[in-house]
Amino acid sequence: MVKNGNVVMQKYELGRLLGQGNFGKVYYGRDLESGHNVAIKVIDKEKVQKAELTEQTKREISVMAMVKHPHVVQLYEVMATKSKIYFVIEQAKGGELFNKLTKGRLKEDAARKLFQQLINAVEFCHSRGVYHRDLKPENLLLDENGNLKVSDFGLSALAESKRQDGLLYTTCGTPAYVAPEVIGRKGYEGAKADIWSCGVILFVLLAGYLPFYDSNLIYLYRKICKAEYKCPNWFPLEVRKLLSRIFDPNPHKRISIAEIKASSWFKKGLGSKQVVNQNVIADGDAVSSLDNTKLELIKPASVSAFDIICWFNLSGLFIDDDQKEELRFTSVKPVPVIISKLVEVGKSLNLEVKKKEVGFLMLEGLNESRYETVCIGVQIFEISVSRYFIELSRSSGDAIDYQNMLTQTIRPALDEIVQAWQGVQSHQQSLK
Structure with missing residues (x-):
């Protein structure tokens, strides 16, 4: 990877300076392949290391990977040379x-x-x-x-x-x-x-x-x-x-x-069906059988190399297994089988599974359930032909109830469709 003139890593063209901080600068940028405008944050590695902010920088990367939301600046890619770190982020033109x-x-x-x-x-x-x-x-x-x-x-x-x-x-x-x-x-x-x-x-x-x-x-x-x-x-x-x-x-x-x-x-001004939170979306369709499990997946084109790096490498940097809010695994089972298993697990906990947006399901507690306030978001990514990455995360409800559900019911029940758990040492060891 090289920086050639005003082109970074042979992928992005640098434009005018947008801002400057203690450890780096932010520039306008353009993706040479797609032509899309981006912002590029260039961080000086040596300055970060001298200030003992390496862990903070790692944390910022990890955080931005987790908070993909319409009203949060999106991090597209992270690249590095011996002396620089490049954050390619969403350009906010306003x-x-x-x-x-x-x-x-x-x-x-x-x-x-x-x-x-x-x-x-x-x-x-x-x-x-x-x-x-x-x-x-x-x-x-x-x-x-x-x-x-x-x-x-x-x-x-x-x-x-x-x-x-x-x-x-x-x-x-x-x-x-x-x-x-x-x-x-x-x-x-x-x-x-x-x-x-x-x-x-x-x-x-x-x-x-x-x-x-x-x-x-x-x-x-x-x-x-x-x-x-x-x-x-x-x-x-x-x-x-x-x-x-x-x-x-x-x-x-x-x-x-x-x-x-x-x-x-x-x-005031909020429509009854307005989507204001990606994790809680109203009026979903309930999934009740395999005949109703056709789900448009998040395709490889929508998943950057950075996403995959974060899923497989960053998820375990900061959080102990028993504290994680997310449960992540890969599977080679057909999508209907994956969804059928999620429906089965949901029923055992008296949670209803609903289809939401592209590649997104929600397990929601029913009124008569002890977990009626717990909502679990499920995202399904197609990362290659017949290979899927699934992430479960708590959207709302009591954190202790959620962790109990994960450890006592959800993880054991999902074992049969899991190819590999990500960031869960006990399950990785059990699969060896």
């Missing part, structure tokens, strides 16, 4: 949301649309065990249609980063956007901290300025910890109520994402 806000506050409907997209992206990240920890307008990009894209997962934490008490302890983020408990350094829930940051963003969208500000950092932190802010007179009453619940200094009393989505102000 630039940073921050730049848009320098022109003033947004109208209510425009602010609500972006906030809806933000909340759904963050909810998806949390369902994957990813906590962003640095949500702010500078890390929110816009595409050519003005839709929001969450970016920059450099400070994100994975579920396994928690200590035994289930909390995170690393103080990080941007001062005006951090939650009080992060400042307090007594441990915090990543999800609750992200929700606070989302509230600050909502305030900025509607007001055009920050809810908490002081040139003295100590005074700023005092205001945050006491939730001292004042809404401008043009804020609707519904927004004031919503913000008061987001800006609760007690994270245990702070509103959840589910409650935000249930609020009357948030729901």
